[in-house]
Amino acid sequence: MNPRRKMWIFHGANSSVRLSSTWTQWCLRYAAVLSLLCSPVRTDDACPYSCVCARDSGTVTCRDGEDTEVPGDIPEWTSSLILRGRNISTLQRGAFMSNGSELDMTILSLSYNGIQAIEPYAFLGLPRLRLLDLSHNQLELISSRAFHGLPDLRSLYLNNSVLPSAAAQLSEALDTQTLQNLHRLELAGNRLRSIPMLRLDIYNLHALVLVNNSIESIGWENVTNLYQQTRLRVYLALNPFRCNCGLEAFYYWLKNSSQCADSGHLLCSEPEAKRGVPVEMLRGDDVDCMNENLEAVSYVFLGLVLALIGLVFLMVLYLNRGGIKRWLNNIRDACRDQMEVYHYRYEQDSDPRLANVAV
């Protein structure tokens, strides 16, 4: 029950002042009528506990309360609800249903609430919602049916909110036909390594913000899908692009589609030699897989040729082993003869008596 809802308690009956019985009866009846009028009926001016309500603009703002839940008594006239700085760990099914009925709310801002989990159908009962801001939370559990029942949603902000372990769950959750009117999806600062969407043709996307993530490259399959979304503008600054031949399809998309709205700000982070170089400023050769492959192929080819030459050399040696043996023998014989001649001469020269005898 709402703690602020006023309870009318009649104190008159046991009053110390003695009154005539008719007066008491009249008072009792009056109090009964009053309590009937006031107690269970929700007043239109009700504003949830610890929130500020601006009826004119239809805005309800609830900041930094100690509450760990979504207020249960959101006024029917609310068009914008801003909850911030609360410790809401889980958004439960139908968390924004006001006493079981739908709300005409169009803007729901839930940034900085420490939200960790979104349960299935958490946003049930908000059929007119156009903007949902879930930035700066710590989402680690996102149901695949988290965003069901939001047919009018145009902007979804999830900046700095999705933990790396929940990236795959996010893809599943976004893969729903009910987001068919989604115009703008912001996913900055989530350490994402790829576009967290399985397909792009189920939305009506005009802006996809992926700045400050961990995207190193976008493959040709995704590039093909991007080309098909002619209205779409993609923002990709502050990602660590790996500028090798894997970037080829993306490089040409960047060069000739003009779909990347911040293309001038994309920088290479690898390889070392190209760090800080704008991706746009690369030459076709830098991302040419043919080139890179040719280089690799030529090294392999050179190695093969060298190996072949070595093999031929060994083969020649082997086939000629008879001749080589003979040749070696000849050399040895020649050496021996030579040695013998020397030996003989030495013996002759070294004995002076023999020399004298000879003379």
Ligand SMILES: *[C@@H]1O[C@H](CO)[C@@H](O)[C@H](O)[C@H]1NC(C)=O
């Ligand atoms: C948030 O609430 C949870 C329990 O629901 C508690 O464990 C946690 O310490 C709270 N965090 C903060 C910052 O208040």
Ligand SMILES: *[C@@H]1O[C@H](CO)[C@@H](O)[C@H](O)[C@H]1NC(C)=O
């Ligand atoms: C809440 O809804 C129930 C029926 O669903 C109704 O009886 C009750 O009066 C409603 N309370 C308020 C405050 O609207």
Ligand SMILES: *[C@@H]1O[C@H](CO)[C@@H](O)[C@H](O)[C@H]1NC(C)=O
């Ligand atoms: C999300 O990011 C966009 C642009 O990067 C910004 O306009 C928007 O205000 C951000 N939202 C929050 C809640 O920080």
Ligand SMILES: *[C@@H]1O[C@H](CO)[C@@H](O)[C@H](O)[C@H]1NC(C)=O
């Ligand atoms: C990038 O995102 C990280 C969180 O992933 C955040 O801490 C950092 O401030 C962001 N940097 C910029 C320049 O927005």
Ligand SMILES: *[C@@H]1O[C@H](CO)[C@@H](O)[C@H](O)[C@H]1NC(C)=O
């Ligand atoms: C991006 O590519 C991956 C695999 O390469 C694929 O699973 C995914 O559906 C693609 N997403 C888009 C939006 O093209």
Ligand SMILES: *[C@@H]1O[C@H](CO)[C@@H](O)[C@H](O)[C@H]1NC(C)=O
């Ligand atoms: C875009 O780049 C590709 C290279 O893959 C090229 O074949 C194509 O002609 C280019 N398109 C335009 C419109 O320049």
